[in-house]
Amino acid sequence: MPDDIYRVQITDIFEGPMDLLVHLIIKNEVDIYDIPIALITKQYLDYIQWLKSMNIELAGDFVVMAATLTQVKSKMLLPATEDDEDQEDPRQEITRPLMEYLQLKSAADDLSGRTLLGKDTFTKGHDDEDYFIDQGEDMIKIGLFELIDAFQKILKNISSDHLVDLTADSISVKDRISEIVDIFEKQNSVTFNELFSLKADKSDVIVTFLAILEMVKLNLVKMAQHAQTGIIRLFYI
Amino acid sequence: MENLKYIIESLLFVAQEPLSVERLKNVLNTAGASDIKNALKELSDEYETRKGSFYLNEVAGGFQIRTRSEYTSWIKRFIQPNPPRLSRASLETLAIIAYKQPIIRSDIEYLRGVDCGGILRVLLKRKFIRVLGRKELPGRPLIYATTKRFLEIFDLKDLKDLPTPKEIAELGNSATDKTDRDFFNDTKSTDQDKGNNT
Amino acid sequence: MENLKYIIESLLFVAQEPLSVERLKNVLNTAGASDIKNALKELSDEYETRKGSFYLNEVAGGFQIRTRSEYTSWIKRFIQPNPPRLSRASLETLAIIAYKQPIIRSDIEYLRGVDCGGILRVLLKRKFIRVLGRKELPGRPLIYATTKRFLEIFDLKDLKDLPTPKEIAELGNSATDKTDRDFFNDTKSTDQDKGNNT
Numbered sequence: 001m002p003d004d005i006y007r008v009q010i011t012d013i014f015e016g017p018m019d020l021l022v023h024l025i026i027k028n029e030v031d032i033y034d035i036p037i038a039l040i041t042k043q044y045l046d047y048i049q050w051l052k053s054m055n056i057e058l059a060g061d062f063v064v065m066a067a068t069l070t071q072v073k074s075k076m077l078l079p080a081t082e083d084d085e086d087q088e089d090p091r092q093e094i095t096r097p098l099m100e101y102l103q104l105k106s107a108a109d110d111l112s113g114r115t116l117l118g119k120d121t122f123t124k125g126h127d128d129e130d131y132f133i134d135q136g137e138d139m140i141k142i143g144l145f146e147l148i149d150a151f152q153k154i155l156k157n158i159s160s161d162h163l164v165d166l167t168a169d170s171i172s173v174k175d176r177i178s179e180i181v182d183i184f185e186k187q188n189s190v191t192f193n194e195l196f197s198l199k200a201d202k203s204d205v206i207v208t209f210l211a212i213l214e215m216v217k218l219n220l221v222k223m224a225q226h227a228q229t230g231i232i233r234l235f236y237i
Numbered sequence: 238m239e240n241l242k243y244i245i246e247s248l249l250f251v252a253q254e255p256l257s258v259e260r261l262k263n264v265l266n267t268a269g270a271s272d273i274k275n276a277l278k279e280l281s282d283e284y285e286t287r288k289g290s291f292y293l294n295e296v297a298g299g300f301q302i303r304t305r306s307e308y309t310s311w312i313k314r315f316i317q318p319n320p321p322r323l324s325r326a327s328l329e330t331l332a333i334i335a336y337k338q339p340i341i342r343s344d345i346e347y348l349r350g351v352d353c354g355g356i357l358r359v360l361l362k363r364k365f366i367r368v369l370g371r372k373e374l375p376g377r378p379l380i381y382a383t384t385k386r387f388l389e390i391f392d393l394k395d396l397k398d399l400p401t402p403k404e405i406a407e408l409g410n411s412a413t414d415k416t417d418r419d420f421f422n423d424t425k426s427t428d429q430d431k432g433n434n435t
Numbered sequence: 436m437e438n439l440k441y442i443i444e445s446l447l448f449v450a451q452e453p454l455s456v457e458r459l460k461n462v463l464n465t466a467g468a469s470d471i472k473n474a475l476k477e478l479s480d481e482y483e484t485r486k487g488s489f490y491l492n493e494v495a496g497g498f499q500i501r502t503r504s505e506y507t508s509w510i511k512r513f514i515q516p517n518p519p520r521l522s523r524a525s526l527e528t529l530a531i532i533a534y535k536q537p538i539i540r541s542d543i544e545y546l547r548g549v550d551c552g553g554i555l556r557v558l559l560k561r562k563f564i565r566v567l568g569r570k571e572l573p574g575r576p577l578i579y580a581t582t583k584r585f586l587e588i589f590d591l592k593d594l595k596d597l598p599t600p601k602e603i604a605e606l607g608n609s610a611t612d613k614t615d616r617d618f619f620n621d622t623k624s625t626d627q628d629k630g631n632n633t
Binding site (some may be wrong): 119 | 325349
């Protein structure tokens with residue numbers, strides 16, 4: 001039987017743990033309200049094991065679900081005490097989200113089955129020149145996303161002291177300044193990008209950035225950008 | 238205004254999105270809402286009698302002339318259709334947002350069981366969803382909701398027009414009465430009138 | 436092909452430019468040029484009899500459905516700043532103002548690296564931005580900020596709701612979309628059985 005599971009996997013990678021669970025339930029033709037937890041847990045773990053053996057990187061979600069399944073399984077093994085009488089079936093922990101998940105999948109099917117604009121039906125074509133006066137410049141429809149996008153692009157190319165409002169630990173900024181000065185003592189100038197490749201992590205980038213800004217403000221360095229290449233270089237004064 | 242029907246038709250013709258009665262009223266400032274509604278009805282009836290290649294569709298809070306699906310195969314031979322390309326995963330995420338909006342990312346991910354960041358980005362970019370605001374929670378997470386464009390693409394008059402999800406029959410062979418319906422029950426509380434996005 | 440007339444109509448309807456008989460023949464490969472010409476004639480006659488808001492126009496070696504000139508004045512009243520469109524340059528400038536406000540012109544220009552005078556005028560005129568006052572600096576430069584209208588256009592309750600670039604970046608890239616097996620083009624999906632809408 002495991003071979004059977006695996007064959008399906010290769011053609012059809014599961015998106016998440018829920019997908020896998022649904023598959024196992026369908027495959028075993030079991031009742032979702034009465035999941036044979038031992039069987040399903042075993043197959044689930046087999047699958048995870050197989051993924052690992054294939055060197056496929058496992059999303060954390062799969063591991064979390066494995067833990068949940070195992071936990072539910074062990075709860076099922078405990079003899080029901082009297083206190084537990086009115087307690088719900090431990091499997092509810094699996095069943096409930098599973099039902100929600102299935103409902104959402106069916107809702108997604110409903111959506112995709114509708115008469116879709118651009119696929120099943122079309123609106124009138126327009127040659128924009130007809131009715132719109134926007135000519136010459138490339139006009140784009142704007143929305144929030146475009147706005148953020150535009151700002152992101154600017155941030156990417158930024159070379160200014162305008163980001164000081166970003167919060168960061170001022171002590172680490174001072175530290176970084178001295179690190180940068182160390183670099184300058186060895187070489188007279190350095191490109192902007194070189195400074196960032198030093199430290200990969202996000203907050204480090206911000207700290208480095210703040211450090212540079214501070215140095216510019218203090219007139220410790222001068223920045224110049226190459227007109228053609230756009231490369232920014234810092235010079236130690 | 239005898240001609241109201243055709244004036245409206247001309248506007249529907251040049252419009253790039255569904256036109257609401259309200260919007261039409263603003264342009265046709267002498268006509269009242271009921272005149273406009275009547276004219277729209279007449280126009281729709283005329284298209285139905287004629288049985289030409291297009292019809293008047295009520296969608297996304299407005300009206301739009303669209304081709305009948307009988308002609309889709311011909312149209313597809315002619316233009317490169319620009320279908321709303323969505324992956325299964327994107328569609329499921331969209332379904333959650335549609336039914337549970339307003340909703341924050343972590344709730345979406347709880348339901349799907351997987352990370353949705355990339356998908357949200359795509360849906361935002363394609364204007365199927367939008368940011369409604371921030372939730373008063375630690376980290377002030379962004380709240381997502383669907384757009385008018387979503388209604389337009391999926392041929393929905395409004396959010397109330399979303400189909401009631403089917404009971405899950407295919408899977409379980411036991412009674413469905415235990416089904417957890419909470420999932421879709423909040424739909425009604427959804428703000429209808431916030432649908433106006435670009 | 437009795438229906439040829441309306442198949443052609445559907446193509447003319449969705450086309451963005453005039454369609455030549457040749458072009459139509461390529462799509463409708465069973466129909467000959469004379470059939471197509473006849474159908475076009477019939478269609479044109481129908482439009483003339485109907486005297487609706489549009490007609491079949493022979494133009495630039497092809498055919499196109501166009502609105503009649505009687506409706507031009509209405510259409511002009513309707514032409515909308517909706518959806519708002521901005522040039523790339525204006526959008527960048529607006530983004531800077533949105534995120535860095537209050538801000539003076541020289542700072543905007545420093546960030547963009549180019550003169551923004553013309554763009555600022557446009558944004559002011561379109562009421563996306565406004566002047567808050569003057570900064571206590573030599574030359575007393577004007578301070579710019581966004582307007583209420585800006586919030587309306589971007590459908591934001593207030594500026595705090597503006598998602599930060601960081602938040603969008605944290606949604607991750609669209610890597611998830613690579614696995615996007617094109618859902619709607621997927622033949623397995625549910626598009627078989629819906630020939631009839633209306």
